[in-house]
Amino acid sequence: MTTLDSSKEIQKNNSEVNETHEDFRMFGLITFLIADGMTFAGFFAAYLTYKAVNPLPDGAIYELELPIPTLNTILLLVSSATFHKAGKALLKDKNSETQKWLFFTAFLGIIFLICQLFEYFHLPFGLTDNLFASTFYALTGFHGLHVTLGTLMILIIAWQSRINGGRLTSQNMFPLEAVELYWHFVDGIWVILFIILYLL
Amino acid sequence: MLNKNFYLILIISLVFAISFWIGFNVNLLPAEASINAPIYDELFKILFIIGLIIFIGMTIAVIYSLFKFRKRNDQIGDGIALEGNLSLEIVWTIIPSIIVLLIGLYSYNIYDRMGGMKELNHNHEMMSSNTEKIWAGISQTSDNEIAINNLSIEVSAMQFAFLFNYPKGNFISGELHVPVDQKVSMKMESKDVIHAFWVPEFRIKQDIIPGQPTILNFTPTKVGKYPIICAELCGPYHGGMRASIIVEEESDYNEWFNKNKKPEVNL
Amino acid sequence: MTISIDPQKTNNESLQPKGWLRFFSFSLDHKVIGIQYLVCGFLFYLIGGSLASAIRIELASPMSDFMPRDVYNQVLTLHGTIMIFLWIVPVVNGAFGNYLIPFYVGARDMAFPRLNAVAFWLIPPSGLMLVASYFVEGAAQAGWTAYPPLSITTPQSGQIIWILSVLLLGGSSIFGGINFIATIIKLRRPGLKLMQLPMYCWAMLGTSLLVVLSTPVLAGTLILLSFDIIANTGFFNPVLGGNVVVYQHLFWFYSHPAVYIMVLPAFGLVSEILPVHARKPLFGYTTMVFSIMGIVVLGLVVWAHHMFTSGTPPWMRLFFTIATAFIAVPTGIKFFNWVATLWGGKISINSAMLFSCGFIINFVFGGITGVALAQVPFDIHVHDTYFVVAHFHYIVYGGTVFIIFSSIYHWFPKVTGKMLNEKLGILHFIITFIGFNLCFAPQHWLGLNGMPRRVAEYDPQFQFVNQISSLGALLMAISTIPFLINVFLSVRNGKDSGDNPWNALTPEWLTSSPPPVENWEGEAPLVEEPYGYGKKILNENKNI
Numbered sequence A: 001m002t003t004l005d006s007s008k009e010i011q012k013n014n015s016e017v018n019e020t021h022e023d024f025r026m027f028g029l030i031t032f033l034i035a036d037g038m039t040f041a042g043f044f045a046a047y048l049t050y051k052a053v054n055p056l057p058d059g060a061i062y063e064l065e066l067p068i069p070t071l072n073t074i075l076l077l078v079s080s081a082t083f084h085k086a087g088k089a090l091l092k093d094k095n096s097e098t099q100k101w102l103f104f105t106a107f108l109g110i111i112f113l114i115c116q117l118f119e120y121f122h123l124p125f126g127l128t129d130n131l132f133a134s135t136f137y138a139l140t141g142f143h144g145l146h147v148t149l150g151t152l153m154i155l156i157i158a159w160q161s162r163i164n165g166g167r168l169t170s171q172n173m174f175p176l177e178a179v180e181l182y183w184h185f186v187d188g189i190w191v192i193l194f195i196i197l198y199l200l
Numbered sequence B: 001m002l003n004k005n006f007y008l009i010l011i012i013s014l015v016f017a018i019s020f021w022i023g024f025n026v027n028l029l030p031a032e033a034s035i036n037a038p039i040y041d042e043l044f045k046i047l048f049i050i051g052l053i054i055f056i057g058m059t060i061a062v063i064y065s066l067f068k069f070r071k072r073n074d075q076i077g078d079g080i081a082l083e084g085n086l087s088l089e090i091v092w093t094i095i096p097s098i099i100v101l102l103i104g105l106y107s108y109n110i111y112d113r114m115g116g117m118k119e120l121n122h123n124h125e126m127m128s129s130n131t132e133k134i135w136a137g138i139s140q141t142s143d144n145e146i147a148i149n150n151l152s153i154e155v156s157a158m159q160f161a162f163l164f165n166y167p168k169g170n171f172i173s174g175e176l177h178v179p180v181d182q183k184v185s186m187k188m189e190s191k192d193v194i195h196a197f198w199v200p201e202f203r204i205k206q207d208i209i210p211g212q213p214t215i216l217n218f219t220p221t222k223v224g225k226y227p228i229i230c231a232e233l234c235g236p237y238h239g240g241m242r243a244s245i246i247v248e249e250e251s252d253y254n255e256w257f258n259k260n261k262k263p264e265v266n267l
Numbered sequence C: 001m002t003i004s005i006d007p008q009k010t011n012n013e014s015l016q017p018k019g020w021l022r023f024f025s026f027s028l029d030h031k032v033i034g035i036q037y038l039v040c041g042f043l044f045y046l047i048g049g050s051l052a053s054a055i056r057i058e059l060a061s062p063m064s065d066f067m068p069r070d071v072y073n074q075v076l077t078l079h080g081t082i083m084i085f086l087w088i089v090p091v092v093n094g095a096f097g098n099y100l101i102p103f104y105v106g107a108r109d110m111a112f113p114r115l116n117a118v119a120f121w122l123i124p125p126s127g128l129m130l131v132a133s134y135f136v137e138g139a140a141q142a143g144w145t146a147y148p149p150l151s152i153t154t155p156q157s158g159q160i161i162w163i164l165s166v167l168l169l170g171g172s173s174i175f176g177g178i179n180f181i182a183t184i185i186k187l188r189r190p191g192l193k194l195m196q197l198p199m200y201c202w203a204m205l206g207t208s209l210l211v212v213l214s215t216p217v218l219a220g221t222l223i224l225l226s227f228d229i230i231a232n233t234g235f236f237n238p239v240l241g242g243n244v245v246v247y248q249h250l251f252w253f254y255s256h257p258a259v260y261i262m263v264l265p266a267f268g269l270v271s272e273i274l275p276v277h278a279r280k281p282l283f284g285y286t287t288m289v290f291s292i293m294g295i296v297v298l299g300l301v302v303w304a305h306h307m308f309t310s311g312t313p314p315w316m317r318l319f320f321t322i323a324t325a326f327i328a329v330p331t332g333i334k335f336f337n338w339v340a341t342l343w344g345g346k347i348s349i350n351s352a353m354l355f356s357c358g359f360i361i362n363f364v365f366g367g368i369t370g371v372a373l374a375q376v377p378f379d380i381h382v383h384d385t386y387f388v389v390a391h392f393h394y395i396v397y398g399g400t401v402f403i404i405f406s407s408i409y410h411w412f413p414k415v416t417g418k419m420l421n422e423k424l425g426i427l428h429f430i431i432t433f434i435g436f437n438l439c440f441a442p443q444h445w446l447g448l449n450g451m452p453r454r455v456a457e458y459d460p461q462f463q464f465v466n467q468i469s470s471l472g473a474l475l476m477a478i479s480t481i482p483f484l485i486n487v488f489l490s491v492r493n494g495k496d497s498g499d500n501p502w503n504a505l506t507p508e509w510l511t512s513s514p515p516p517v518e519n520w521e522g523e524a525p526l527v528e529e530p531y532g533y534g535k536k537i538l539n540e541n542k543n544i
Ligand code: HEA
Pocket: B054, B058, B095, B096, B097, B099, B100, C145, C259, C260, C262, C263, C305, C306, C324, C325, C327, C328, C329, C331, C332, C333, C335, C363, C364, C365, C366, C367, C368, C369, C370, C371, C372, C373, C374, C375, C379, C382, C383, C384, C388, C391, C392, C395, C396, C400
């Protein structure tokens, strides 16, 4: 059996099963995201423990300004909404609209990354300055990596949803749904991160 | 004819008898040289006996079934179609739960008697160290002494040696000398990687962690020379990182102390 | 209503290489991947075992004379890492899981065959990389636990390679875990209920949950550690204000569940083997399922029992004592149920059975020392001594490795269609059992009396006992010889086994041996009672 996953094989060969057997690729993705979330959970746990037991050494600076991250939070939340719009449009087979929304989402993602880089360059501390600085960069950097990957995937599916010859149709929603779920996940992590890192 | 239950009870009592006999007669532990040691050995004995009963019981059950229920050459077909027995399963859920709970409570008691649950404070004359955060350790306080007589020592560990600082005498020694029957209170800190302070005859161990001082209090009860062993992998010479603790009579100790004592430097 | 899943034969088969070459290909067939895992794992077992032999040779004398001290540390680090990440974990999960799970759920393959192949092919390169790191600047030498700050201060290249390779292996194991969960939950043959699955499926479900929940934390931790090494950050570096104990918490948050990742699948396998050879249903199916899930849940909240002597506050020590000791309850249920499975059976005493019973005896011993270790006051004396080494070898070797051998004896006919030689098998069992106990039982005494672990040199008073232990290790090394001979001879000209030599009822035996590429010629059978021994009389193969 050489297809990507057995579900397709089942669907291809048995129309009856097609109705009862839901697509389990999504299930696999969710499991993966749980795993990914545990990595973040580990980082958060480390950060919170540091915060609880390791006082900031004398003279060390660890100050965070709120404006940029707040803007970033809004950006990501809006992008989740625009992504949702893209999905809705695809469901109605309005591919050009889908593509428009996807590009807009990717654009928001890119702005997010630019803002984050801007923040990095203007922070009063560097990666190795102190424990909190390091943890801050590790956490936001790891999250930024997720955003970067997500943005790339959005661009890819935006390309695939083109009207002529695109793979993405209302019959083949999976790529879009998968990236959407991933994007909401990244978004959710950011909210937690924002609360823990910036607000607490 | 004796019935089945009789044999069962006979075997169970035999298992108990053997386990108790072994538990009380086989000594697997080194000499007891601190007030912790007899407490520890009490716990060990109990755990050993319970463990033996379970282990011997299970082994007998397995070997017996292998023997009794082995397939004879002329047999065909399957065994009985027994899929479970709820009451039996409840029994062997509850009994281990009770055993485990009792062991837990008992070892809490032991730990408390060893001083594990006492607040971590290092009885130090110099006020400065009282403000320092103590991270962990065993704070053994036997009831008869409260802080008058006890000896404070600062331990620093490094690759691959222990150094013992006697603040009262203002000197550092590579050998730990302590008077017998007196509480010793040590504050330990590492200069590089994690080490551990272990004296098997005292049944105590505590990691020595860089950046996080820990404390270890104990009261030796037997004169003699015992090894101090580093028990945490700390590099190539980890195996060679040893020192000695010398427990001596108070007079001998004082003699040694006065010989090494250096005058206080007043800055 | 039963729905048949019966794809018309896909003609893609011809694209896959045939014959032995397929084991070196990127095959998507779960059976091929399972065997790839097994053989690859076994080769690493021989490497890890050779390293263990080197350890035992060094320890035959109290001086550090067989190898330099830092090499000794590299050897023991590699031994631990290889045995865990390249032998036990890939074999009990990857090998048997891949081979058996699709049969058990009535599928033709795993849920994500391509991901499956990727997961396997991550293993050989990272394993080789790990072994090769010895030749660079020296392999990692901070133990398999890689506690900082030691792991930060030892030669960097070895440690970085170690981290990289463990990350890859962790990734492989996560991919595998996702695949198993999806296969068991979503790919079940229509009509097959969860509570009808063979126990190994439940064990793998539990294991995979642990994999998915805990392995990523290890990955994150190791990434932080590698930053400390390369980028000079201070997460775990006290000089830069870091906290070394945080590493230990994060590490054991993975590595304690990891011990159940190593043993739960073995619990599953033994639940398959015992009923077949005892000709009795598995005793207490439902409680077995609950106890697996109980172990999974408890296993996630007991990690700090590895840290009783480090910087843990008293209340934490107590909580973890109680939680840890309670794992004995669900585990105990399983053991009592297995003995009850034997009770009243018609037991064939063969190699598979002997290894399984050896497992029960050894594991109970190791589990009891584990419960003792869980008691804080007890652990304070023996932590980081040979008592701990003895505890976990009783479990990983006496438990899991015994079950791996048992499973090989049991499923060899399935995979090859040939029987293994019973005489050699029993010889293998006897030498292994004696050698194993000779090697590890005395180590309990060593630990109690003052021999720390991870040392190349020790107090001469322990020499005699160490030599007994080394002798045991020699026997264990010898015991692999009859096993290897047996396998090689039987693959070539063993007795034909027929399709179902054990007369077993679990689904994998209801097809030909070896099975066809897509597992069943026709429709997958619906096995509602995988343990229905004694209920219906089987007509075929009466002679067994
Ligand atoms: C497969 C691997 C495996 C398994 C399954 C276990 C199972 C258990 N382990 Fe073990 N353990 C390791 C592998 C494993 N361990 C390793 C590798 C280390 C060392 C790591 C390192 O530092 O390098 C270690 C170390 C280790 C420690 C730390 C020691 C130290 O470093 O100081 C502790 C302490 O609590 C512990 C406890 C336990 C307990 C309570 C169980 C329990 O799950 C056991 C439960 C089973 C039983 C109890 C037997 C069956 C039950 C009955 C017959 C019922 C009746 C019994 C009673 C009522 C008691 N283990």
